[in-house]
Amino acid sequence: MRRTLLAIVAFLAVAAFAAAQRVDDGKGHSAQLYPDKDHAQGWARPGGGGGQNLIDHGGAVIPSAYVVAIFWGPSWASGGSDNGKAIELTNFFSQYGTTPEYNVITQYRVGLSGLGPTTWFDTTTTPPQNVSDSAIQAEVARYLARSGAIVNESTIYEVFLPSTSYASFGTSDSCGGPNLVFCAYHSNFSYQGLDIKYSSMPYPSCSGCQWPGFTTAQNFEHFACHETREAVTDADGTAWYDRRGNEADDKCAWSPAPFIGTGGFGYQYEWSNSAGGCVKSQ
Secondary structure, eight states: OSSHHHHHHHHHHHHHGOOOOEESSSSSSSEEEEEEEGGOOEEEETTTTTTTTTTTOOOOOOOSSSEEEEEGGGGGGSSSSHHHHHHHHHHHHHTTTSSSSHHHGGGGGOOOEEEEEEEEEEESSSSSSOOOOOOOHHHHHHTTSSSSOOOSEEEEEEEEEEEEOOETTTTTTTTTTSBBBBEEEEEEEEEEEEEEEEEEEEEOOGGGGOOOOOHHHHHHHHHHHHHHHHHHSTSSSEEEEEEOOOOOTTTGSSSSSOEOOOGGGOOOEEETTTTTTSOOOO
């Protein structure tokens, strides 16, 4: 997540020891990766932590956010093996933006949000085994080109992949790929002159992206909790992050332990400047 070429090189050199980072794919596009457990460092603890408080760098946030959940592939549709998970994730987003867990970020120039969500089940195509970042962007663009689609800069388009696929960003992969580094990520791209925010949500099919006792849906919710709040508070990588480059959720990734919170859904701790540490809620 460092904003200089030097930091990107440093990340590549010590990837096995890095916390969540905003990294370049080698083609001039960057994203914020949520590391798997083996690549995470749990910077923070309640009451304190590495990097100290977040700094407002003045960049874009989403004061009142909305979510479009894109379920890519036939397994998510009615009668499919993942349809129950899609329903639970829809229920998660329907309440998340007004929960105490989300309320922590209202100290970062944003407010509580209905989030929606709108859902789109794309059963017209099956994702490839390796879903690159360009493929994720193309899937978001496919939704945006639909008649009646929600197209604005206050929406986060979150693309959920089936277990038959894995996500890749540059040389880094999610569960199922040859180089496991991350569990999810968020980024942005330009579409018809608009700054579109999106996240890649690959299937948590390996131990590095699973929390003991969580269901598959709860593991997805844990990552959606993280990526949604970060897309809201640091939409373009130019707003809220600490002196080490960590965003609010990065500072509490994996440690303290993810937990079951409001509604029985999966969440993670969030960094609170006002508390000076990781908190469950506010």
